[in-house]
Amino acid sequence: MSANNPDRRSWLHVDKNSDFPIQNIPFGVFLTRDDIITIGTRIGDTAIDLGALHQLGYFDGIPLTDDIFLQDTLNDFIADGRKTWRAVRNRIAHIFDAENDELKNNLKHKEIVLFRLDEIEMQLPVQIGDYTDFYSSIEHATNVGTMFRDPENALMPNWLHIPVGYHGRSSSIIPSGIPIHRPQGQTLPAGSDTPVFGPSKLVDFELEMAFITTDANDLGEPIPIDEAEEYIFGLVLFNDWSARDIQKWEYVPLGPFLAKNFASSISPWIVTLDALEPYRVESPKPLKPQLPYLQYKGKKSYDIKLEVAIKPKTAKETVVSKSNFKYMYWNMVQQLAHHTINGCPVNSGDMMGSGTISGPTPDSYGSMLELTWRGEKPITLKDGTERKFINDYDTVIMRGYCEKDGTRIGFGEVSTQLLPVFNPKKK
Numbered sequence: 001m002s003a004n005n006p007d008r009r010s011w012l013h014v015d016k017n018s019d020f021p022i023q024n025i026p027f028g029v030f031l032t033r034d035d036i037i038t039i040g041t042r043i044g045d046t047a048i049d050l051g052a053l054h055q056l057g058y059f060d061g062i063p064l065t066d067d068i069f070l071q072d073t074l075n076d077f078i079a080d081g082r083k084t085w086r087a088v089r090n091r092i093a094h095i096f097d098a099e100n101d102e103l104k105n106n107l108k109h110k111e112i113v114l115f116r117l118d119e120i121e122m123q124l125p126v127q128i129g130d131y132t133d134f135y136s137s138i139e140h141a142t143n144v145g146t147m148f149r150d151p152e153n154a155l156m157p158n159w160l161h162i163p164v165g166y167h168g169r170s171s172s173i174i175p176s177g178i179p180i181h182r183p184q185g186q187t188l189p190a191g192s193d194t195p196v197f198g199p200s201k202l203v204d205f206e207l208e209m210a211f212i213t214t215d216a217n218d219l220g221e222p223i224p225i226d227e228a229e230e231y232i233f234g235l236v237l238f239n240d241w242s243a244r245d246i247q248k249w250e251y252v253p254l255g256p257f258l259a260k261n262f263a264s265s266i267s268p269w270i271v272t273l274d275a276l277e278p279y280r281v282e283s284p285k286p287l288k289p290q291l292p293y294l295q296y297k298g299k300k301s302y303d304i305k306l307e308v309a310i311k312p313k314t315a316k317e318t319v320v321s322k323s324n325f326k327y328m329y330w331n332m333v334q335q336l337a338h339h340t341i342n343g344c345p346v347n348s349g350d351m352m353g354s355g356t357i358s359g360p361t362p363d364s365y366g367s368m369l370e371l372t373w374r375g376e377k378p379i380t381l382k383d384g385t386e387r388k389f390i391n392d393y394d395t396v397i398m399r400g401y402c403e404k405d406g407t408r409i410g411f412g413e414v415s416t417q418l419l420p421v422f423n424p425k426k427k
Contacts (some may be wrong), residue, residue: 003093014044019410026269041237093173122268126349169261200243207366
């Protein structure tokens with residue numbers, strides 16, 4: 001993977017602390033200044049129109065259909081498989097290498113291909129057919145189990161044996177920058193046995209990452225764990241919004257429903273597994289023996305530093321949590337192997353959420369539920385106001401990046417403002 005060469009420099013300007021050096025080359029979909037939707041990538045603060053680049057002949061020699069980048073989702077490109085993603089990513093690195101003058105000195109082509117970030121509007125990068133959310137952080141599962149059950153039985157008996165998950169709703173997954181409304185539903189007031197209807201009082205974020213899959217298997221055919229990475233295109237930051245009071249009343253016996261399906265937000269640039277290759281690390285050691293289909297060899301986790309900030313409407317942001325993707329007890333290959341062991345087919349553009357990523361210390365918890373311990377220990381923000389959960393007009397911002405030997409690969413951010421309950425305009 002020549003694109004990963006840490007010594008490579010680009011002729012495009014890249015700030016020292018940019019998430020998007022030439023070693024990253026993520027993929028996304030954006031609306032251009034001419035209202036055209038295209039597939040693109042990003043180096044520094046420059047967006048690159050891959051549709052135009054392809055039409056101008058810069059991908060000659062790579063077997064691509066003429067319209068592969070002229071679509072409003074990445075699904076078809078992802079379905080072309082890892083060999084194609086690699087070839088395209090390596091070619092982009094070559095085109096924008098400081099030593100390559102071909103496009104660098106072609107003013108006419110540059111005007112067609114390059115955009116400033118304020119000239120584009122990021123879209124949802126894939127059409128998400130199916131979305132699964134796992135529950136794979138042992139710290140998070142232990143914290144929640146301790147709160148709602150008892151510390152002795154914090155983890156359910158199955159938790160150390162299977163990557164627990166549920167199927168979520170893909171229609172409410174949105175890209176960064178789109179505001180959401182406070183959800184309403186049934187909740188059970190303390191001391192009552194009759195529910196009431198109204199706005200959720202305990203709206204929370206969940207710090208997650210999600211991986212995007214490609215076409216992988218036919219109905220009935222499991223994906224072996226040692227092949228799982230072949231079918232993972234890349235990762236995004238994922239804020240899986242939650243209404244804790246609604247969830248508490250509804251989740252027995254079938255799990256999350258209205259508490260989760262009102263909104264989930266993702267960062268718009270998908271960072272490929274190839275770009276993350278240098279940042280592989282060991283997963284946590286299993287506390288109990290795992291069944292053979294879940295056993296893997298090598299390093300299958302990634303050292304991705306994560307943080308969450310809350311920004312009130314008229315104040316500066318406050319970072320409330322710093323965590324890391326490497327804390328996940330169940331890693332992505334285990335999740336995908338388990339998901340398909342019963343023959344469930346996985347398609348191009350499917351999304352799998354990691355579950356809340358909590359670390360071992362209180363400042364690394366991945367939700368307000370844990371950070372404020374059910375609201376018992378409110379957080380004070382920089383403007384002096386307190387938060388037990390998320391208030392109307394707060395913006396929640398999540399960021400993530402890897403760093404090693406002077407190279408930084410990042411995800412940008414996923415930023416979402418919470419608005420009050422939806423109020424239909426009177427006609």
